[in-house]
Amino acid sequence: MRKTANMHRWLTFLVGALVASLALQAQMPFPGGNGPRAATTPAIDFSGWWTANLQEDGEERGAGPELVDYGGVPINEAGRLWALSYDPSRLTSRYHQCDGYVAPYSVRAIGNTRVWEERDSKTQTLVAIHWYSQTFEGHRVIWMDGRPHPPAYAPHTWMGFSTGTFVGNALRVQTTHLKQGWLRRNGLPESDQATLTEFFVRHGDHITYTSVINDPVFLAEPMIRTTDFYRQPADPGSWLFPCDDGEQVMGRAPDQVPSYPTGRHPFLDEYSNKHGVALIGALGGADTMYAEFEPRLKSASEVEARTKAVPANVPAATSRAVDPDPHDGEIHVLPIRAGLFLLVGDGGNIVVQTGDEGALVVNAGEGKLTAKVVAAIRGLSKKPVQFIANTNSRDAYTGGNAGLKKAGVDPSVVGTFLSMQDPGAGASAAIIAHENVAARMSSNKAISPEAVPIDTFSVERRRKFHNGETIELFHTPHAVTDGDSIVHFRRADVIVAGDLMDTTRYPYIDLASGGSVKGFIDGLNAILARTVYEHSGEGGTLVVPGHGYLCDEHEVVEYRDMLAIIRDRVQALIAAGASLQQVQTARVTADYDTRYGANSGSWTTEQFLEVVYNSLKQAAPRR
Amino acid sequence: MLGRWFTGLMVVATAFAQGPPGATPSKPQPPNARRAAPFDPSGYWVAQITEDWRQRIQSAKKGDVGGIPLNANGRRVANARDPERDAASGDVCKAYGVGGILRMPGRLHITWEDDNLLKIESDAGTQTRLLSFTSPRGQAGDWQGISTVTWDRPRGAISGFMLGSPVGAGGSMKVVTTQAKPGYLSRNGAPYGASAIFTEYYDLFQIPGGDALLVVSVEVTDPEFLSGPYWYSVHFKKQADATGWAPRPCTSK
Numbered sequence: 005m006r007k008t009a010n011m012h013r014w015l016t017f018l019v020g021a022l023v024a025s026l027a028l029q030a031q032m033p034f035p036g037g038n039g040p041r042a043a044t045t046p047a048i049d050f051s052g053w054w055t056a057n058l059q060e061d062g063e064e065r066g067a068g069p070e071l072v073d074y075g076g077v078p079i080n081e082a083g084r085l086w087a088l089s090y091d092p093s094r095l096t097s098r099y100h101q102c103d104g105y106v107a108p109y110s111v112r113a114i115g116n117t118r119v120w121e122e123r124d125s126k127t128q129t130l131v132a133i134h135w136y137s138q139t140f141e142g143h144r145v146i147w148m149d150g151r152p153h154p155p156a157y158a159p160h161t162w163m164g165f166s167t168g169t170f171v172g173n174a175l176r177v178q179t180t181h182l183k184q185g186w187l188r189r190n191g192l193p194e195s196d197q198a199t200l201t202e203f204f205v206r207h208g209d210h211i212t213y214t215s216v217i218n219d220p221v222f223l224a225e226p227m228i229r230t231t232d233f234y235r236q237p238a239d240p241g242s243w244l245f246p247c248d249d250g251e252q253v254m255g256r257a258p259d260q261v262p263s264y265p266t267g268r269h270p271f272l273d274e275y276s277n278k279h280g281v282a283l284i285g286a287l288g289g290a291d292t293m294y295a296e297f298e299p300r301l302k303s304a305s306e307v308e309a310r311t312k313a314v315p316a317n318v319p320a321a322t323s324r325a326v327d328p329d330p331h332d333g334e335i336h337v338l339p340i341r342a343g344l345f346l347l348v349g350d351g352g353n354i355v356v357q358t359g360d361e362g363a364l365v366v367n368a369g370e371g372k373l374t375a376k377v378v379a380a381i382r383g384l385s386k387k388p389v390q391f392i393a394n395t396n397s398r399d400a401y402t403g404g405n406a407g408l409k410k411a412g413v414d415p416s417v418v419g420t421f422l423s424m425q426d427p428g429a430g431a432s433a434a435i436i437a438h439e440n441v442a443a444r445m446s447s448n449k450a451i452s453p454e455a456v457p458i459d460t461f462s463v464e465r466r467r468k469f470h471n472g473e474t475i476e477l478f479h480t481p482h483a484v485t486d487g488d489s490i491v492h493f494r495r496a497d498v499i500v501a502g503d504l505m506d507t508t509r510y511p512y513i514d515l516a517s518g519g520s521v522k523g524f525i526d527g528l529n530a531i532l533a534r535t536v537y538e539h540s541g542e543g544g545t546l547v548v549p550g551h552g553y554l555c556d557e558h559e560v561v562e563y564r565d566m567l568a569i570i571r572d573r574v575q576a577l578i579a580a581g582a583s584l585q586q587v588q589t590a591r592v593t594a595d596y597d598t599r600y601g602a603n604s605g606s607w608t609t610e611q612f613l614e615v616v617y618n619s620l621k622q623a624a625p626r627r
Numbered sequence: 628m629l630g631r632w633f634t635g636l637m638v639v640a641t642a643f644a645q646g647p648p649g650a651t652p653s654k655p656q657p658p659n660a661r662r663a664a665p666f667d668p669s670g671y672w673v674a675q676i677t678e679d680w681r682q683r684i685q686s687a688k689k690g691d692v693g694g695i696p697l698n699a700n701g702r703r704v705a706n707a708r709d710p711e712r713d714a715a716s717g718d719v720c721k722a723y724g725v726g727g728i729l730r731m732p733g734r735l736h737i738t739w740e741d742d743n744l745l746k747i748e749s750d751a752g753t754q755t756r757l758l759s760f761t762s763p764r765g766q767a768g769d770w771q772g773i774s775t776v777t778w779d780r781p782r783g784a785i786s787g788f789m790l791g792s793p794v795g796a797g798g799s800m801k802v803v804t805t806q807a808k809p810g811y812l813s814r815n816g817a818p819y820g821a822s823a824i825f826t827e828y829y830d831l832f833q834i835p836g837g838d839a840l841l842v843v844s845v846e847v848t849d850p851e852f853l854s855g856p857y858w859y860s861v862h863f864k865k866q867a868d869a870t871g872w873a874p875r876p877c878t879s880k
Contacts, residue, residue: 057858058694059694059696060678060679060693061679061693062694063694075680075681075684076678076680076684077677170796171797171832172665172666172796172797172798173665173781173798173830174797174830174832201834201835203832203842205799205828205842205844207779207799207801207828207844210844210846210858212828212860214832214840214862216835216840218836226834226836227677228675228834228862228864230844230860230862232858232859234858279687279691281681281685285684292680292684293675293677294673294675294871295674295731295732295733295750295751295871297684298684298685301685
């Protein structure tokens with residue numbers, strides 16, 4: 005009897021389960037449709053070891069591409085000229101020796117890949133898919149939990165920031181915040197403004213991978229490539245890719261950046277001649293991707309081909325980069341690390357250091373949103389502002405001095421001997437800067453005396469220990485002005501570069517205030533002399549630009565390279581007897597204009613070239 | 628007692644198998660690949676030559692076959708290739724067969740001939756492929772061979788007492804082609820033989836900017852001329868119309 009009762013219970017369960025199962029099946033979306041299941045269920049598992057098949061573009065992806073092999077790459081003029089200027093000797097610079105690959109290039113690189121899922125330990129929902137490439141230890145995290153992308157002022161990395169969704173039988177990944185890197189490692193650049201859309205599809209033990217790169221700076225059309233991976237049955241091992249830089253070329257001056265002069269690439273025809281490819285095709289461009297281009301390989305004239313290798317006689321292009329400042333009348337806060345925060349929104353970037361003592365603020369912004377800046381700092385620090393450091397005298401960094409100072413206090417001097425000289429000592433924050441900053445601001449009657457730094461220094465280095473942190477201010481002579489400093493938070497390993505670094509425009513140099521091209525490059529090299537990357541030339545020391553997104557060494561190097569290369573071009577024209585107007589019309593910045601150029605506003609390409617020209621003319625040795 | 632349980636079980640199962648109450652008993656439906664398609668591949672598609680450009684946009688120098696894993700026999704044939712001889716022997720379309728047509732610069736025009744028959748025309752070489760979801764189509768020994776087509780869907784998770792393996796979301800179009808006339812994998816004569824097997828997966832993606840992208844991933848096996856499987860993948864961007872569609876004859880140059 006007991007046996008029969010157990011059987012009844014078992015059968016009841018069986019029937020219930022069958023009914024439930026059939027009912028569930030009846031509710032499923034149309035087979036293959038992209039219904040709700042597709043959005044919520046990780047339908048495809050990519051976990052395992054994979055190896056990229058190099059049967060397509062194998063030479064390029066393996067041993068490396070040849071110079072001036074750009075065919076089929078939809079580069080615009082800037083991309084082509086950037087690549088033609090690229091001298092592979094640049095890799096001997098210690099700041100480029102360990103450069104990693106950007107995500108879309110990393111995926112196509114030679115070597116093995118390991119993929120694993122990260123799941124929430126409590127709910128077992130998919131949090132992220134990790135894609136780890138052996139080459140340069142490219143570790144991508146593809147967030148699957150619906151989190152938003154960071155703001156535009158957040159750092160850029162080789163791998164960028166990726167989010168994924170399952171769409172049908174594909175994993176679709178969207179990536180932003182990439183560093184400038186290779187489209188192809190023969191100089192073809194991919195800018196830091198590029199975004200990447202990818203599709204991963206499994207066909208059994210095979211992955212078909214499709215990447216779509218949109219780069220408004222260097223591409224005329226999206227660059228689309230497809231790659232195949234095959235599954236490895238066992239761990240292929242050898243996952244690390246160590247790299248430390250060293251001295252490869254002894255005696256090279258730190259401001260020398262190898263590049264080919266415009267129109268004088270020494271190997272322009274080498275690839276073309278070797279492989280029987282017409283130069284006009286080898287020089288690439290969107291049209292070379294399509295069938296219509298095939299006849300031009302035979303019909304294009306020599307002159308037509310060579311014209312493609314120099315700047316066209318057209319007006320200068322303008323920047324296609326996104327300004328990381330939302331310009332929405334609000335102050336935006338980004339944690340940096342170790343009690344440091346970036347405040348974006350009031351002109352120049354502001355850095356706030358918090359801790360047990362009063363806040364130390366580097367730069368005060370333009371002063372249009374000081375009340376909101378003060379409110380933002382109060383949200384970060386229990387203590388009021390105690391110190392304000394200015395990296396130079398320009399309005400974008402000192403406009404908020406008076407307001408910020410008034411909102412702060414400096415208890416370190418209250419009741420001290422300084423009170424005998426000034427009874428109000430300590431009633432407001434103290435402003436620190438190089439003495440030339442104070443001198444320039446004092447001489448400007450439009451500036452309130454309250455805004456002028458009172459705690460000044462005249463030597464190379466000013467040091468301070470505050471909030472448990474070692475802080476150094478280094479004077480960088482004759483850079484933007486004659487009073488620039490960089491501020492290094494040594495424990496946090498963050499350098500505030502002020503005007504010396506700007507991801508939004510060409511270097512601003514104020515000749516009338518003592519700035520110079522040489523001093524600017526020296527200033528950038530002074531930053532690089534203090535940076536240490538974490539791996540593959542990224543991470544480690546962070547650098548806060550005066551305007552733009554939070555950087556590290558790599559962005560500073562690219563910015564330094566750009567200025568040094570343009571300097572060399574202008575210098576060569578000056579040596580050939582060119583006038584300012586001739587320099588301005590020669591389009592010597594054509595490969596950088598889509599990233600930094602402007603034809604209107606407060607700092608145009610024309611103004612920049614005028615400053616470079618005049619600065620170099622001033623510095624020219626007298627005979 | 629047990630007999631009653633089993634009877635009840637069968638009644639419930641039969642009821643679900645017949646569909647919801649009140650529904651008309653369904654008649655067996657003829658296969659309809661078009662209706663079952665996870666995506667519609669029809670339309671005009673333009674090839675973007677962004678990989679192996681040197682070998683695809685033109686006929687590269689003799690022997691410059693990129694990463695095609697030719698065996699010694701394959702290399703020998705490739706190095707001996709003579710375009711004039713191909714033209715003279717009537718084999719001017721050797722690079723436009725199933726093994727080479729997708730890598731040609733040009734456009735595809737894909738249409739549904741009926742609910743189970745897909746036609747792929749290419750303007751390069753004026754070639755036509757017929758892909759049938761019901762029975763193999765094509766002719767043994769011609770350039771495009773005989774193809775069988777299926778929708779290849781990922782398997783979903785098996786849960787509870789669900790019988791069989793449910794189908795996951797999305798899917799690819801899988802085409803397996805055999806018995807093609809020997810031809811070239813590249814315009815400059817990397818060969819494939821009569822026993823080569825071509826397995827193609829077609830996938831459709833929507834990319835930023837609103838464009839549709841057709842990606843075809845191909846595996847070629849050929850014991851005669853290849854040392855191992857040859858994988859390549861190509862992509863085509865969808866066009867709104869026939870702009871640029873330019874049928875032209877094969878050329879061995």
